Amino acid sequence: MAPIGDANDKRSFQFWVEQAAPIFSCYFGHTFWTQLLPKIGFVQPAVKHLLIATSNVVEYAALDGVPLDHNAAYQSHYTKAIQATCSSPQVENVLMACLLFACCEFMKGSAAGGLHHIRSGINIIEEWYSSLSNPEVAVSQTARLIVPAVAPIFMSYLDKSPTYGMGDVTVKKSTRIAIIAPNPELPHIAPFPHILGAHHALDGTAHHIARLMDWRRAEHTPSPQQKIQHLLDTWRMNFDQYVQSLTPAKKERYAVAVPLLHVYHTMFSIMFRASSSKSEAIYDQFLKEFMCIVCTYTDFAVLWTGNFPPKFSSGDPGSLDYHMGLIPPLFFTATKCRHPATRMAALNQLGSLRVEENNWTSCTAYMIARKIIQIENKMAIISDRVAHKDERDLIRPVEASITDKRKTQATLSYAVFPYGDDTEPLLHETVDLLDCTSLLSSSKVQWVRICMPLSHLMQGHQLMFPSH
DSSP states (O other), X not given: OGGGOSHHHHHHHHHIIIIIHHHXXXXXXXXXXXXXXXXXXXXXXXXXXXXXXXXXXXXXXXXXXXXXXXXXXXXXXXXXHHHHHHTOOOHHHHHHHHHHHHHXXXXXXXXXXXXXXXXXXXXXXXXXHGGGGSHHHHTSHHHHHIIIIIHHHHHHHHHHGXXXXXXXXXXXXXXXXXXXXXXXXXOOOOOOSXXXXXXXXXXXXXXXXXXXXXXXXXXXXXXXXXXXXXXXXXXXXXHHHHHHHOOHHHHHHTTTHHHHHHHHHHHHHHHHHHTTOSXXXXXGGGHHHHXXXXXXXXXXXXXXXXXXXXXXXXXXXTSGGGSSOXXXXXXXXHHHOOXXXXXXXXXXXXXXXXXXXXXXXXXXXXXXXXXXXXXXXXXXXXXXXXXXXXXXXXXXXXXXXXXXXXXXXXXXXXXXXXXXXXXXXXXEEEEEOHHHHXXXXXXXXXXXXXXXXXXOSSOSSXXXXXXX
């Protein structure tokens, strides 16, 4: 550890190895984050400074809730990283700097800023690749590092961009970048040292489930189903062990966080099992799971009686700031459950929430879910069928576009049976959000604003539906 710096720098570097790197490896590239980057950090100043800066972001901003403006170590190493990157002509150093700059932005909650660095790195890879016509460059140590190790991480982040709520991020098409596929290394789930680790591990698995269900993106190769099932099973086992290890005080502190993560695991398990079917009616098989989701939110309502919105400190990793959001599980149940009573219970619970999560609110989600139910009811009535189980009466929502939460309308895009593929045109409906705009601006109604720092389904400028 001698080349790393003083005692504080060594501690931050060790924190990267033990705590920060495992968080990033919850998504992809376990070997890259946990082994390759620390080794390079020993010999490349830019990478070393960025590892320490990113380590500080994870420890203080994410875990402890300390503003980075008050973190001198982060400011110092971030500045040194910029200086070292500018003075280093090696393309691999610049690429890894782009990647770690992006990681700092992602951990601070700026998906747009992080993806800007990712796109910059892709452009650098394009320019560098054009030099591979030189045989000596093609077999150089740089090429052996970039092609199999560094470039796939960039491509994986682009592939992940829809689950940041950013939509598909397009890059310049070329034959050069086409040879570099997204990193096939799936998330690595280790025992959780804190609840934030459990959150990230489940979030990373969710990304692969979402892509498995992305039926309108033919060029995407989903991850093997047996490996995703293994991730879900491993997460549940490790999370159960983590919960058992909690002290009574922490169990009380995480009275919402723990059951909510269980709810998300249930939702993702449903999505995963449904992904193998082309039928919307398959969700009729998951009534027990949907009822568990509704029951959990009923328990939340009891917990919050007389104290809603709940009071949480902004920096507490057990607070709502570090949840994956209260809206999606209820929205998913209201739009996918085929049991009318359970479906309506989820819709009513969604309507009673008063939360604002990024670019949508529980009210906008309620209005969109209600529109979906209305469309299916209308199709069933016209066909003289009311059981909500006939495939011909079900729709497959794809996305709802809301350009701004203050807008009074949303556009719902959906497919109808037999659903087709990405070449089939979608149908569109307008959703009236005027009541939500009035409710949000009312001084008589309290709202909880939840800021989620990482990738989440169904959020952002486009509300990304699970495609089934």
